[in-house]
Amino acid sequence: xxxxxxxxxxxxxxxxxxxxxxxxxxxxxxxxxxxxxxxxxxxxxxxxxxxxxxxxxxxxxxxxxxxxxxxxxxxxxxxxxxxxxxxxxxxxxxxxxxxxxxxxxxxxxxxxxxxxxxxxxxxxxxxxxxxxxxxxxxxxxxxxxxxxxxxxxxxxxxxxxxxxxxxxxxxxxxxxx
Numbered sequence: 449x450x451x452x453x454x455x456x457x458x459x460x461x462x463x464x465x466x467x468x469x470x471x472x473x474x475x476x477x478x479x480x481x482x483x484x485x486x487x488x489x490x491x492x493x494x495x496x497x498x499x500x501x502x503x504x505x506x507x508x509x510x511x512x513x514x515x516x517x518x519x520x521x522x523x524x525x526x527x528x529x530x531x532x533x534x535x536x537x538x539x540x541x542x543x544x545x546x547x548x549x550x551x552x553x554x555x556x557x558x559x560x561x562x563x564x565x566x567x568x569x570x571x572x573x574x575x576x577x578x579x580x581x582x583x584x585x586x587x588x589x590x591x592x593x594x595x596x597x598x599x600x601x602x603x604x605x606x607x608x609x610x611x612x613x614x615x616x617x618x619x620x621x622x623x624x625x
Contacts, residue, residue, distance in 0.1 A: 471590070472536040478595055479538045481583030485602065486529045486540050487550035488576045492606075493522045495556040495572065499565045511562060511616075518569075518609050525602045532598045552579060563617065570613040573606050580606065 472479050496519035503512040530540035541547055548555075553572045560568065580603040587595035 472538060474538055477586045478536070478583075478590060478592055479533060481579070481586060481599075482529055482533045482595065483538075483541050484550050484552065485576070485580060485583065485599070486526060486533070487547040488553045488572075488579070489522050489526045489529060489602075490547045491551045491553035491555065492569075492572060492576065493519050493526070495553065495569060496522060498556040499569060502560070502565065503562065505562050507562065511566075514612070515569075521605050521609070525605060528598050529602065532595060535594070536592075552576070566613050566616050570610055570617065573610040573613065577603055577606050577610060 496515045500512055500515035500519060503515065530542075533540040541550055552575050554568065557564065557568060580599050584596050584599040584603070587593075587599065
């Protein structure tokens with residue numbers, strides 16, 4: 449009897465494992481969504497470092513620090529996304545060519561003023577946020593709470609960054625002047 453129970457448990461584990469990897473083929477929407485977000489995160493990170501190194505002007509100190517902080521937040525989120533892809537049976541993108549092909553994030557313009565850099569970063573975030581929400585919906589529809597959780601946590605970081613960049617772009621001084 450104990451042996452039959454053990455077989456059922458192990459059989460259930462094998463069934464769940466087989467189901468996870470069968471559902472998450474390389475071309476499945478969940479895998480494709482996660483791979484795109486790994487690629488986007490790498491490009492967001494590189495763009496933020498570019499902005500950090502190219503910061504100048506009267507707001508140098510604040511923007512220099514902000515872009516570095518944003519880069520670190522994005523970098524911290526890459527590993528959970530990539531590991532999620534491995535957990536569900538596929539390999540994350542890691543080669544620069546693959547990242548560039550998969551990403552929707554635009555590569556930072558080489559010579560921009562500060563307002564253009566902030567706006568470019570914000571526009572990239574808006575696109576990524578939209579994609580992440582769609583990927584989370586797809587994962588939810590396919591009963592993948594682990595992927596929904598990773599995407600939900602990551603999109604909150606990006607939404608906060610977009611809010612900060614949006615407020616930086618406001619033309620008034622915040623005091624009604």
